[in-house]
Amino acid sequence: MAQVEKRGGLLRKSSASKKPLKEKVVLMYDEIFMTEDPSKCSPRFWEELFLMKVNLEYLEGKLESLDGEELMKIKDNINCLFQHCIQALGEEHPIRVVNALQTLCALIRGVHQKNKSTSGFDIINMLMGFDKAELCMKNLMESLDSLLCAEGSESLKSLCLKLLLCLVTVTDNISQNTILEYVMINSIFEAILQILSHPPSRREHGYDAVVLLALLVNYRKYESVNPYIVKLSIVDDEATLNGMGLVITQALSEYNRQYKDKEEEHQSGFFSALTNMVGSMFIADAHEKISVQTNEAILLALYEAVHLNRNFITVLAQSHPEMGLVTTPVSPTPTTPATPLGTTPPSSDVISSVELSLDADVQTSNLLITFLKYSSIVMQDTKDEHRLHSGKLCLIILTCIAEDQYANAFLHDDNMNFRVNLHRMPMRHRKKAADKNLPCRPLVCAVLDLMVEFIVTHMMKEFPMDLYVRCVQVVHKLLCYQKKCRVRLHYTWRELWSALINLLKFLMSNETVLLAKHNIFTLTLMIVNLFNMFITYGDTFLPTPSSYDELYYEIIRMHQSFDNLYCMVLRLSTNAGQWKEAASKVTHALVNIRAIVSHFTPKIESYAAVNHISQLSEEQVLEVVRANYDTLTLKLQDGLDQYERYSEQHKEAAFFKELVRSISTNVRRNLAFHTLSQEALLKEFSTIS
Numbered sequence: 001m002a003q004v005e006k007r008g009g010l011l012r013k014s015s016a017s018k019k020p021l022k023e024k025v026v027l028m029y030d031e032i033f034m035t036e037d038p039s040k041c042s043p044r045f046w047e048e049l050f051l052m053k054v055n056l057e058y059l060e061g062k063l064e065s066l067d068g069e070e071l072m073k074i075k076d077n078i079n080c081l082f083q084h085c086i087q088a089l090g091e092e093h094p095i096r097v098v099n100a101l102q103t104l105c106a107l108i109r110g111v112h113q114k115n116k117s118t119s120g121f122d123i124i125n126m127l128m129g130f131d132k133a134e135l136c137m138k139n140l141m142e143s144l145d146s147l148l149c150a151e152g153s154e155s156l157k158s159l160c161l162k163l164l165l166c167l168v169t170v171t172d173n174i175s176q177n178t179i180l181e182y183v184m185i186n187s188i189f190e191a192i193l194q195i196l197s198h199p200p201s202r203r204e205h206g207y208d209a210v211v212l213l214a215l216l217v218n219y220r221k222y223e224s225v226n227p228y229i230v231k232l233s234i235v236d237d238e239a240t241l242n243g244m245g246l247v248i249t250q251a252l253s254e255y256n257r258q259y260k261d262k263e264e265e266h267q268s269g270f271f272s273a274l275t276n277m278v279g280s281m282f283i284a285d286a287h288e289k290i291s292v293q294t295n296e297a298i299l300l301a302l303y304e305a306v307h308l309n310r311n312f313i314t315v316l317a318q319s320h321p322e323m324g325l326v327t328t329p330v331s332p333t334p335t336t337p338a339t340p341l342g343t344t345p346p347s348s349d350v351i352s353s354v355e356l357s358l359d360a361d362v363q364t365s366n367l368l369i370t371f372l373k374y375s376s377i378v379m380q381d382t383k384d385e386h387r388l389h390s391g392k393l394c395l396i397i398l399t400c401i402a403e404d405q406y407a408n409a410f411l412h413d414d415n416m417n418f419r420v421n422l423h424r425m426p427m428r429h430r431k432k433a434a435d436k437n438l439p440c441r442p443l444v445c446a447v448l449d450l451m452v453e454f455i456v457t458h459m460m461k462e463f464p465m466d467l468y469v470r471c472v473q474v475v476h477k478l479l480c481y482q483k484k485c486r487v488r489l490h491y492t493w494r495e496l497w498s499a500l501i502n503l504l505k506f507l508m509s510n511e512t513v514l515l516a517k518h519n520i521f522t523l524t525l526m527i528v529n530l531f532n533m534f535i536t537y538g539d540t541f542l543p544t545p546s547s548y549d550e551l552y553y554e555i556i557r558m559h560q561s562f563d564n565l566y567c568m569v570l571r572l573s574t575n576a577g578q579w580k581e582a583a584s585k586v587t588h589a590l591v592n593i594r595a596i597v598s599h600f601t602p603k604i605e606s607y608a609a610v611n612h613i614s615q616l617s618e619e620q621v622l623e624v625v626r627a628n629y630d631t632l633t634l635k636l637q638d639g640l641d642q643y644e645r646y647s648e649q650h651k652e653a654a655f656f657k658e659l660v661r662s663i664s665t666n667v668r669r670n671l672a673f674h675t676l677s678q679e680a681l682l683k684e685f686s687t688i689s
Helices: 024-032 045-049 056-065 068-073 075-088 094-117 123-127 130-149 154-169 180-185 189-197 199-217 227-234 238-268 270-278 283-288 296-308 310-316 348-353 367-378 385-403 405-411 443-457 465-485 493-509 511-515 520-541 545-557 559-574 580-589 591-610 618-627 653-670 679-684
Strands: 004-007 010-013
Touching: 024 045, 024 056, 024 075, 045 075, 056 094, 068 075, 075 094, 075 123, 075 130, 094 123, 094 154, 123 130, 130 154, 130 180, 130 189, 154 180, 154 199, 154 653, 189 199, 189 227, 189 238, 199 227, 199 238, 199 296, 199 653, 227 296, 238 296, 238 310, 238 367, 296 310, 296 367, 296 385, 296 653, 310 367, 310 405, 367 385, 367 443, 385 405, 385 443, 385 465, 385 653, 405 443, 405 465, 443 465, 443 493, 465 493, 465 520, 493 511, 493 520, 493 545, 493 559, 511 520, 520 545, 520 559, 520 580, 520 591, 545 559, 545 591, 545 618, 559 580, 559 591, 591 618
Parallel strands: none
Antiparallel strands: 004 010
């Protein structure tokens, strides 16, 4: 018996001996693509159409195959199909609703695909007709809202969200998608919140709901009043905010888990054995191969929540009651085509089995810890442009957190101590830290560790200047809070001082190369002013008097670096070049550091001569420092504890526009045919006659 194949809406025998037969639904589509009204000859045409299984591929392909003029000829039939789809959404028979939703997806995508290459007709007019557009979209949005809020089928809700994601992402630049004006007017914000606040719905649809919300918030956000921004900024319902936090945590945790699995694979594989044999000369190459698709869509959702809603800040620090402490084995997410700005949701197993799985050595966790771990992975490799953008977004989120008074309160809370296992880049000159030896400390220590780690590991030819500036700004904002609230944080400040001095040395040794691309004096001034902050106010926030002594010891020990810096900026500030003003600011900022060096150096040399010691120990230098504070004169510098607050619209608009474009493209790509397949839906409704 000849095998029957199904392709592009055709049923045919593989022998091809007979004329191919078309499916009933394909014949009906063909009637729609004629100029005459298909219901004239067949009054029950529309009623029957929505009982047929949708052939998405054929319908979209047919729309794309027509040129603009041909499409305009059948505009009335397309309008009619669109309106009947909306009417079918109100039917009690779920099969009709499913078919109507899928047909709408195909219509929207097909017409938009056509619009890419053809100008001269408006998309709204083509789908609905200008005169009926407002009413059509009102009815569509009301139907989708009802389906999302109803107690009914989870599969239908899933399809509604897929349709909305399809609607939002049909254009790369969502702000050019005029149909979204109707989504602004007929808000589905409350329906999204209901999904997030209801655990069963959240587990099924939370990911799509959060991504949809993040995209809607970015529609013309700088040009007009976006109701989704306004509404998100005032949400104060605890269950809703926690639900949103849980969805974000799950997605980031899944990424962290996948990365850890790949890392362990690498360490136990052949490459690991080879590197053990020949030493660590290939360690960087081995690391570069550990790559897991990042998830900017969920990161954007976290950013919008933190940036817009002050109430969400409380969610960052909350340990979730639904979390289990035992790691549940999960099946890996199916591999997708390489999509650097990924939006593939975590596998359903992760969401349905437990709300979250924690590392065995961590007693409790929260969204902020999960985010810091995610950031520590993403920020390791900034050579790839997409990861660079992801790292930038992580630092922007940390900037918003570091500026928030309440966030700082729990970051610095001595009663909230956590063991945070950040990922560290393998480097030849340092050993891998033992995870189990990590101390429990306030969360701000993990943020500072992350900043120090970034500073130490990214001094390279392709210097990520923007990320370094943001990194130092985060540290500065945390210090401003500590100074203001007199928080004496027990932290290994020497690691930060050492990292900053090494960064200065790198900037000086690569002056010519870096100045060709960047104004390095902006960053240099920020680093010098961090030291000035410690010198001027360190007695109010450093943990002990000996910490303040150690600061002076480090400055004196590394005085050559500061001397070299002074020579460099003096040379450039006395020349009439483009860097004169920027370099002179650094010259003035170095006054106290130079005063410390010039004051203590002769005292130390005198002590060494009197005691006949060729090389003083650290304790002996500290003894000299403590004995000579009284005669040291420093200048009071203004504005060290002040900073310009983060502003998205004025400085980051271009970045977010490009980011949202990438996310939109990726979401659309992941809404492939198989994600809209009917198999699961028909199974669910198989009991219906």
